[in-house]
Amino acid sequence: AQSVAQPEDQVNVAEGNPLTVKCTYSVSGNPYLFWYVQYPNRGLQFLLKYITGDNLVKGSYGFEAEFNKSQTSFHLKKPSALVSDSALYFCAVRDLYGNKLVFGAGTILRVKS
Amino acid sequence: DGGITQSPKYLFRKEGQNVTLSCEQNLNHDAMYWYRQDPGQGLRLIYYSQIVNDFQKGDIAEGYSVSREKKESFPLTVTSAQKNPTAFYLCASVSDGYTGELFFGEGSRLTVL
Numbered sequence: 001a002q003s004v005a006q007p008e009d010q011v012n013v014a015e016g017n018p019l020t021v022k023c024t025y026s027v028s029g030n031p032y033l034f035w036y037v038q039y040p041n042r043g044l045q046f047l048l049k050y051i052t053g054d055n056l057v058k059g060s061y062g063f064e065a066e067f068n069k070s071q072t073s074f075h076l077k078k079p080s081a082l083v084s085d086s087a088l089y090f091c092a093v094r095d096l097y098g099n100k101l102v103f104g105a106g107t108i109l110r111v112k113s
Numbered sequence: 114d115g116g117i118t119q120s121p122k123y124l125f126r127k128e129g130q131n132v133t134l135s136c137e138q139n140l141n142h143d144a145m146y147w148y149r150q151d152p153g154q155g156l157r158l159i160y161y162s163q164i165v166n167d168f169q170k171g172d173i174a175e176g177y178s179v180s181r182e183k184k185e186s187f188p189l190t191v192t193s194a195q196k197n198p199t200a201f202y203l204c205a206s207v208s209d210g211y212t213g214e215l216f217f218g219e220g221s222r223l224t225v226l
Contacts, residue, residue, distance in 0.1 A: 034214055
């Protein structure tokens with residue numbers, strides 16, 4: 001069965017510093033990987049996805065993610081964090097048949113000024 | 114503007130009552146999903162539908178029911194059989210079930226009194 005792990009419940013970073021939110025996955029076959037962001041009491045917003053091709057994927061709001069097949073990871077990164085980046089971040093993987101998106105438990109990102 | 118509309122935003126229910134959450138999309142997407150979100154548990158799939166008049170159970174379907182009579186609409190009924198219905202419910206849709214990203218509504222928060 002497909003699964004996603006986000007090993008950190010919370011990540012704290014100072015404004016202007018680089019940030020990384022970690023994600024590892026387990027899936028049969030080729031993975032389709034996604035990152036979403038959620039602000040309090042709101043729906044999820046799509047940030048970026050990896051389907052195939054270049055291992056470094058660029059997305060919305062300056063975020064990027066690096067797909068590493070050997071480590072089965074898809075970490076979310078940003079070179080310079082903003083206070084407004086503070087939110088809940090979800091990693092997700094599409095299952096073998098493409099019917100369902102399986103989500104990780106989420107990581108709270110707190111950026112302090 | 115295209116998007117997904119969920120209503121109501123907030124809903125209070127007495128124990129033993131059924132409630133129906135509305136989800137409407139004007140994105141012309143074939144597939145629609147209902148997720149439940151609880152703190153620290155990520156998103157769990159309740160039901161999904163890939164085409165009109167067809168739907169499948171997700172991971173936590175017990176105590177819930179859905180219908181898909183129109184492409185635009187995918188209402189969720191939380192029945193009295195759901196033992197712990199207090200949660201944040203999210204509806205989503207997708208155009209391409211394999212590589213496409215989900216579009217989410219703003220969510221409905223159900224509280225059982």
